Amino acid sequence: MKWDTCDPSVQYLLHLGDDALVLGHRLSEWCGHGPILEEDIALSNLALDLVGLARQYYQLAAQRISGGCTEDHLAYWRSDREFLNHVLVEQPNGDFADTMARQFFFDAFHVLQLDALQHSSDAELAAIARKALKEATYHAQHSADWVVRLGDGTEESHRRMSAALARHLPFVEELFTAAAVDRVAFERGWGPDVASLRASWLELVGEVVAKAALSLPVVAPKLLRGKQGIHSESLGFLLAEMQSLPRAYPDATW
Amino acid sequence: MSTPDQWPLWEVFVRSKNGLSHKHSGSLHAPDAEMALKNARDVYTRRSEGTSIWVVPSSAIVASAPDEKEVLFAPSDDKVYRHPTFYEIPDEVGHM
Amino acid sequence: MAPTVDLEARFLAYVAAENKVEPKHWMPDAYRKTLVRQISQHAHSEVVGMLPEANWITRAPSLRAKLILLAKVQDEGGHGLYLYSAAETLGTSRDQMIDDLLAGKAKYSSIFNYPTLTWADMGAVGWLVDGAAIQNQVMLCRTSYGPYSRAMVRICKEESFHQRQGYEIMMHLARGTQEQKAMAQDALNRWWWPSLMMFGPSDDQSPNSAQSMAWRIKRKSNDDLRQEFIDKTVPQAEFIGLSIPDPDLKWNEERGHYDFGAIDWSEFFAVVAGNGPCNTERLEARRKAHAEGAWVREAASAYAAKQSARRPAAGLPAKPHAA
Numbered sequence: 080m081k082w083d084t085c086d087p088s089v090q091y092l093l094h095l096g097d098d099a100l101v102l103g104h105r106l107s108e109w110c111g112h113g114p115i116l117e118e119d120i121a122l123s124n125l126a127l128d129l130v131g132l133a134r135q136y137y138q139l140a141a142q143r144i145s146g147g148c149t150e151d152h153l154a155y156w157r158s159d160r161e162f163l164n165h166v167l168v169e170q171p172n173g174d175f176a177d178t179m180a181r182q183f184f185f186d187a188f189h190v191l192q193l194d195a196l197q198h199s200s201d202a203e204l205a206a207i208a209r210k211a212l213k214e215a216t217y218h219a220q221h222s223a224d225w226v227v228r229l230g231d232g233t234e235e236s237h238r239r240m241s242a243a244l245a246r247h248l249p250f251v252e253e254l255f256t257a258a259a260v261d262r263v264a265f266e267r268g269w270g271p272d273v274a275s276l277r278a279s280w281l282e283l284v285g286e287v288v289a290k291a292a293l294s295l296p297v298v299a300p301k302l303l304r305g306k307q308g309i310h311s312e313s314l315g316f317l318l319a320e321m322q323s324l325p326r327a328y329p330d331a332t333w
Numbered sequence: 334m335s336t337p338d339q340w341p342l343w344e345v346f347v348r349s350k351n352g353l354s355h356k357h358s359g360s361l362h363a364p365d366a367e368m369a370l371k372n373a374r375d376v377y378t379r380r381s382e383g384t385s386i387w388v389v390p391s392s393a394i395v396a397s398a399p400d401e402k403e404v405l406f407a408p409s410d411d412k413v414y415r416h417p418t419f420y421e422i423p424d425e426v427g428h429m
Numbered sequence: 430m431a432p433t434v435d436l437e438a439r440f441l442a443y444v445a446a447e448n449k450v451e452p453k454h455w456m457p458d459a460y461r462k463t464l465v466r467q468i469s470q471h472a473h474s475e476v477v478g479m480l481p482e483a484n485w486i487t488r489a490p491s492l493r494a495k496l497i498l499l500a501k502v503q504d505e506g507g508h509g510l511y512l513y514s515a516a517e518t519l520g521t522s523r524d525q526m527i528d529d530l531l532a533g534k535a536k537y538s539s540i541f542n543y544p545t546l547t548w549a550d551m552g553a554v555g556w557l558v559d560g561a562a563i564q565n566q567v568m569l570c571r572t573s574y575g576p577y578s579r580a581m582v583r584i585c586k587e588e589s590f591h592q593r594q595g596y597e598i599m600m601h602l603a604r605g606t607q608e609q610k611a612m613a614q615d616a617l618n619r620w621w622w623p624s625l626m627m628f629g630p631s632d633d634q635s636p637n638s639a640q641s642m643a644w645r646i647k648r649k650s651n652d653d654l655r656q657e658f659i660d661k662t663v664p665q666a667e668f669i670g671l672s673i674p675d676p677d678l679k680w681n682e683e684r685g686h687y688d689f690g691a692i693d694w695s696e697f698f699a700v701v702a703g704n705g706p707c708n709t710e711r712l713e714a715r716r717k718a719h720a721e722g723a724w725v726r727e728a729a730s731a732y733a734a735k736q737s738a739r740r741p742a743a744g745l746p747a748k749p750h751a752a
């Protein structure tokens with residue numbers, strides 16, 4: 080099966096789907112290990128929403144690739160060099176503050192991204208985004224709630240939360256730096272000019288960070304090329320684990 | 334090992350459909366009202382849309398506690414129809 | 430004042446007439462203690478029971494399977510939560526119960542001390558372990574303690590898909606490649622006997638059974654529940670072409686039930702005593718999650734305390750406002 084089809088809309092759908100799948104997968108690693116039962120359940124809900132969203136993007140992509148391609152081909156048979164997610168979402172869970180920092184940064188972006196995608200000239204993509212926006216809004220509230228509670232909680236939680244923000248902030252610039260996949264999407268009217276989302280993101284995030292008695296440190300952005308399939312070392316392990324069964328039994332269906 | 338102050342307990346009431354009254358669904362622990370509401374949505378409605386949720390600190394609930402044991406232990410014996418065993422349910426129907 | 434003996438006799442008559450006992454009712458101390466022990470054990474089982482299945486969430490072989498398994502394990506967490514809440518109505522805090530679990534003082538179902546080694550174990554666990562649990566839980570929907578009974582009703586509603594998803598996994602494997610079929614049979618071989626042990630030793634060996642029956646906490650004997658489970662499950666195994674690993678298993682026309690081989694109770698007691706394959710890992714995982722979550726829970730409490738200190742006195746709205 081070939082993924083680099085001539086249809087650039089497929090590349091864009093894969094990029095969107097990969098963000099959702101990889102982040103959902105990371106969140107699902109918390110299941111059974113959350114800081115309290117109520118939050119364990121909440122984290123699983125986030126994961127369910129995101130993996131569910133990935134399926135919708137992949138199903139649409141598979142349909143456009145045709146030739147019997149399925150969502151599972153796309154999730155289980157591409158290598159890490161073919162995954163087009165942002166490097167932010169593949170970052171390991173770390174402690175609860177790390178998970179919330181990663182989530183909070185992504186959620187704020189995701190809400191803005193989906194808000195724009197609702198008006199995509201790709202009607203099928205717009206339909207997916209409309210539904211996902213409700214979920215993402217809820218996610219963004221949830222992660223913001225935690226950033227505020229951890230930032231303005233105890234001394235320890237404040238220290239951990241500011242460290243987590245500082246650790247994840249250098250990954251943020253990639254969200255707003257257009258790669259080829261974004262540029263084509265913008266030219267065709269499928270998706271937003273990602274750079275244009277930066278100001279609103281800063282506003283959303285800044286408000287919460289202030290409420291949390293935290294501040295965003297000045298950091299140099301990392302050189303990241305996730306959207307071109309060049310990832311951090313952790314993605315290879317994530318995929319090795321996720322894809323192990325279908326690859327061990329290539330003739331099997333599940 | 335335990336947190337010195339366990340998160341308080343909240344009672345959750347859910348109105349599942351318009352026009353119905355809120356019904357007690359269960360309880361949960363949450364640090365504050367805002368989180369209690371969100372957890373309630375996660376736990377008790379699996380976030381289905383269009384439902385209305387109340388959360389009430391369990392400590393704010395005043396419950397009747399008749400000290401007259403006589404009253405509590407005198408079930409309405411004259412109203413056998415209130416006993417589930419009054420009804421013959423065929424086995425195939427299973428548990429009700 | 431009525432003497433205690435009289436109260437206990439009336440309590441027995443009250444529950445015998447299928448009345449529900451509610452938190453504020455008078456109840457014998459032993460009834461309360463038994464319930465706290467049983468409900469908290471049940472809650473611990475749900476929560477510890479998340480671990481063997483969570484072990485495969487990141488390796489589910491399809492996106493659909495991943496979602497189903499995640500939702501299923503999440504449900505178990507919800508069940509734990511409902512049950513802790515039910516136990517809390519009896520005056521024991523969740524923290525206390527969790528401390529007992531982590532200190533190794535409280536028990537949970539031994540089945541979760543077995544490892545999940547292959548994807549087929551997700552099938553076997555859903556089909557057999559949830560199947561056996563449902564057998565017990567359906568009975569408990571009619572238990573005499575109101576909050577416990579209501580929690581069980583809610584749980585049983587959610588359980589309906591657990592066993593089905595497990596059986597579906599087994600069915601796919603049993604109809605798949607040779608390797609998949611072998612994987613399914615291997616899982617059944619490993620989970621069959623531990624599943625039968627989930628119902629506990631025979632009632633004549635279970636000292637508390639008779640009392641629990643009299644109190645209407647428990648409605649059926651361990652042996653009856655086990656027999657029902659076997660009778661239900663054997664045809665399901667046959668249907669997908671898997672064989673039950675019991676040479677003595679055969680239909681007994683006269684009894685109208687399956688006869689089955691002797692259960693190795695020494696294995697059961699070894700696992701209960703803490704020597705199962707995964708007892709250490711399961712408790713370690715719970716301890717780690719609890720310890721690493723402590724600062725998170727404390728932070729949220731501290732934030733809530735600050736917020737209420739910042740707010741004007743309770744009962745007085747900050748500003749007059751129109752309804």
Ligand SMILES: [Fe+2]
Pocket residue numbers: 475504505508584588
């Ligand atoms: Fe359960």
Ligand SMILES: [Fe+2]
Pocket residue numbers: 505559588591
């Ligand atoms: Fe279950």
